[in-house]
Amino acid sequence: MAAVVRAAAGCLPVLCCAPAVTADELWKGALAETGAGARKGRGKRTKKKRRKDLNRGQIIGEGRQGFLWPGLNVPLLRNEAVQTIAQRSKEEQEKVEAEMVQQREEWDRKRKMKVKRERGWSGNTWGGVSLGPPDPGPYGETYDDFDTRILEVRNVFNMTAKEGRKKSIRVLVAVGNGRGAAGFAIGKATERADAFRKAKNKAVHYLHYIERYEDHTIFHDISLTFKRTHIKMKKQPRGYGLRCHRAIITICRLIGIKDMYAKVSGSMNMLNLTRGLFCGLSRQETHQQLADKKSLHVVEFREECGPLPIVVASPQGPLRKDPEPEDEVPDVRLDWEEVKTAQGMKRSAWLGLKRAAT
Amino acid sequence: MATFGVSVSLRSLLTGSRGTERVCFRARARPLPGALLQPLPAPCGAGMPCRRLCSAAESGSSQIKKPTFMDEEVQTILIKMTGLNLQKVFKPAIQELKPPTYKLMTQAQLEEATRQAVEAAKVRLKMPPVLEERAPINDVLAEDKILEGTETAKYVFTDISYSIPHRERFIVVREPSGTLRKASWEERDRMIQVYFPKEGRRVLTPIIFKEENLKTMYSQDRHVDVLNLCVAQFEPDSAEYIKIHHQTYEDIDKHGKYDLLRSTRHFGGMAWYFVNKKRIDGLLIDQIQRDLVDDASSLVQLYHILYPDSQSAQEAKEQAAEGLQLIKSEVW
Numbered sequence: 001m002a003a004v005v006r007a008a009a010g011c012l013p014v015l016c017c018a019p020a021v022t023a024d025e026l027w028k029g030a031l032a033e034t035g036a037g038a039r040k041g042r043g044k045r046t047k048k049k050r051r052k053d054l055n056r057g058q059i060i061g062e063g064r065q066g067f068l069w070p071g072l073n074v075p076l077l078r079n080e081a082v083q084t085i086a087q088r089s090k091e092e093q094e095k096v097e098a099e100m101v102q103q104r105e106e107w108d109r110k111r112k113m114k115v116k117r118e119r120g121w122s123g124n125t126w127g128g129v130s131l132g133p134p135d136p137g138p139y140g141e142t143y144d145d146f147d148t149r150i151l152e153v154r155n156v157f158n159m160t161a162k163e164g165r166k167k168s169i170r171v172l173v174a175v176g177n178g179r180g181a182a183g184f185a186i187g188k189a190t191e192r193a194d195a196f197r198k199a200k201n202k203a204v205h206y207l208h209y210i211e212r213y214e215d216h217t218i219f220h221d222i223s224l225t226f227k228r229t230h231i232k233m234k235k236q237p238r239g240y241g242l243r244c245h246r247a248i249i250t251i252c253r254l255i256g257i258k259d260m261y262a263k264v265s266g267s268m269n270m271l272n273l274t275r276g277l278f279c280g281l282s283r284q285e286t287h288q289q290l291a292d293k294k295s296l297h298v299v300e301f302r303e304e305c306g307p308l309p310i311v312v313a314s315p316q317g318p319l320r321k322d323p324e325p326e327d328e329v330p331d332v333r334l335d336w337e338e339v340k341t342a343q344g345m346k347r348s349a350w351l352g353l354k355r356a357a358t
Numbered sequence: 359m360a361t362f363g364v365s366v367s368l369r370s371l372l373t374g375s376r377g378t379e380r381v382c383f384r385a386r387a388r389p390l391p392g393a394l395l396q397p398l399p400a401p402c403g404a405g406m407p408c409r410r411l412c413s414a415a416e417s418g419s420s421q422i423k424k425p426t427f428m429d430e431e432v433q434t435i436l437i438k439m440t441g442l443n444l445q446k447v448f449k450p451a452i453q454e455l456k457p458p459t460y461k462l463m464t465q466a467q468l469e470e471a472t473r474q475a476v477e478a479a480k481v482r483l484k485m486p487p488v489l490e491e492r493a494p495i496n497d498v499l500a501e502d503k504i505l506e507g508t509e510t511a512k513y514v515f516t517d518i519s520y521s522i523p524h525r526e527r528f529i530v531v532r533e534p535s536g537t538l539r540k541a542s543w544e545e546r547d548r549m550i551q552v553y554f555p556k557e558g559r560r561v562l563t564p565i566i567f568k569e570e571n572l573k574t575m576y577s578q579d580r581h582v583d584v585l586n587l588c589v590a591q592f593e594p595d596s597a598e599y600i601k602i603h604h605q606t607y608e609d610i611d612k613h614g615k616y617d618l619l620r621s622t623r624h625f626g627g628m629a630w631y632f633v634n635k636k637r638i639d640g641l642l643i644d645q646i647q648r649d650l651v652d653d654a655s656s657l658v659q660l661y662h663i664l665y666p667d668s669q670s671a672q673e674a675k676e677q678a679a680e681g682l683q684l685i686k687s688e689v690w
Contacts, residue, residue: 287460296462299461303458307478309471311468319464319465
């Protein structure tokens with residue numbers, strides 16, 4: 001809004017002959033957003049100025065002398081009669097001006113106040129920060145029960161002919177509704193907020209449904225290798241919590257898994273970690289599938305229940321009569337790290353560390 | 359086996375072919391001073407002297423063959439009434455959880471596993487003994503007035519040889535007044551727990567056995583926990599054990615919560631208590647309401663075994679009643 005700034009009328013008989021400059025032009029000069037300094041990331045963060053609207057709170061008719069103009073400062077009619085032009089006393093005018101100054105100061109304070117951003121995995125990272133539910137789709141579908149969490153924010157650069165290094169923000173985001181449906185996607189844009197939005201809305205289109213055992217853990221232990229990332233996940237009973245990599249904790253909370261142990265070794269690349277995790281969790285074999293595959297009852301034995309057999313799944317087809325061959329020594333490949341921990345040969349400062357429950 | 363000079367000869371009269379676990383002291387109101395051996399499974403129902411075994415040795419003896427808790431007939435009836443709900447017997451215990459293990463089984467293997475679980479359940483449902491209250495020990499061994507005033511505290515001397523049964527251990531107390539006396543039952547239990555700690559038993563009585571705390575447990579329907587703690591803490595013939603058991607049974611009877619003890623090892627004791635007090639009405643009604651007609655008829659049968667002189671027992675014998683008929687004859 002271009003309001004014309006003039007000197008207060010009433011004192012000077014002659015108006016200045018300076019050309020009328022709009023507020024936009026003045027601010028453009030003052031802020032200096034474009035220029036050699038702003039390009040290529042040379043601008044300092046502390047030197048950024050913010051534009052302020054100087055005409056805020058200005059009422060046409062208010063002036064230093066304190067005249068009351070009916071129709072401008074003061075209501076036009078009073079008791080059905082048109083009022084005359086009057087003037088405030090000196091004390092009243094001082095009071096009014098002081099009030100105005102106070103009001104302006106309050107506006108300034110409010111503008112300067114920094115809203116604290118919610119903390120993710122640690123103070124300055126964007127990992128673990130929630131972005132709220134994804135935006136509704138074009139056909140009216142809403143995703144209110146989905147929550148999105150950022151997993152990684154990275155500045156990536158591309159060399160162009162004209163500008164040279166061109167910065168772009170790449171964001172990896174996961175969405176989930178806590179009841180088994182979850183997905184992940186990456187979004188890239190020049191601005192951070194745009195990248196968040198793109199990733200969020202893309203992730204909702206790539207959902208996986210992950211089967212959970214009794215809605216709190218996985219069906220069986222999974223150990224897989226995705227590219228150079230090795231993930232080993234173990235099934236745990238209720239109350240154990242999620243003792244995993246912080247990204248895996250975030251994703252498991254979105255899926256709805258509450259108790260699991262996971263160990264990540266090898267590469268910690270966030271994208272490969274997420275892809276491997278989803279791949280492994282989607283390829284779980286439920287008890288019913290196992291029973292159908294082997295045509296045998298799947299029977300669970302719990303320590304706390306003694307020798308009681310609990311049939312978890314029975315095959316839908318016919319039951320096999322011959323039992324599953326069982327070796328005396330199980331034919332599994334042992335993990336050397338696990339063997340060392342079990343035998344007490346592992347010397348690490350992080351063994352037996354107790355953290356807050358998740 | 360230390361000082362059994364006198365009682366051995368008596369026992370040899372009585373033992374016969376019954377086996378050592380059924381020995382009882384004959385016609386003595388309280389045990390001999392040297393007889394620290396209390397026979398554990400030698401219960402007597404309803405306070406009458408245990409003469410059943412003596413009848414074998416003394417022919418033409420009493421016709422009052424009072425059935426005891428440990429008789430096979432009584433035990434089979436009680437076991438049948440207790441039932442065997444596997445889900446309740448193997449309820450998840452409150453302990454540190456480990457992830458469950460899975461096995462692939464055929465139908466035959468599953469049945470075998472269930473059978474083994476039933477065997478284990480039967481072991482768990484073995485009933486704790488029901489005994490008479492033990493008589494207090496008031497025996498002074500020596501009076502030494504010369505030691506009076508030398509000490510300010512009592513001294514307890516316990517024999518901690520490993521291979522003596524606890525009931526035969528010598529535990530004596532020297533009072534500050536100089537008397538050397540045998541330790542009372544409470545002192546004995548405390549000392550034995552100090553030197554030979556048993557798992558689940560505390561040296562001093564836990565506060566959960568106070569009145570108000572017991573009331574809280576009863577209001578939370580945790581009668582089974584109370585009884586398990588009681589069995590772990592006290593000896594079966596001690597006064598507190600019997601008192602707490604009776605109190606629990608009374609509370610169950612008052613509120614009709616018989617189902618809490620079904621499929622636990624305490625049901626037999628509760629049924630025995632009610633039959634001895636001749637108050638089987640509540641239990642009968644509960645069984646009939648849950649459609650456990652066999653259990654109800656076996657309860658009535660047990661009642662007739664214990665009181666063959668009662669009116670309903672006579673009627674039932676005349677009619678040779680079975681099942682429902684039996685219950686009806688009892689009720690009307």
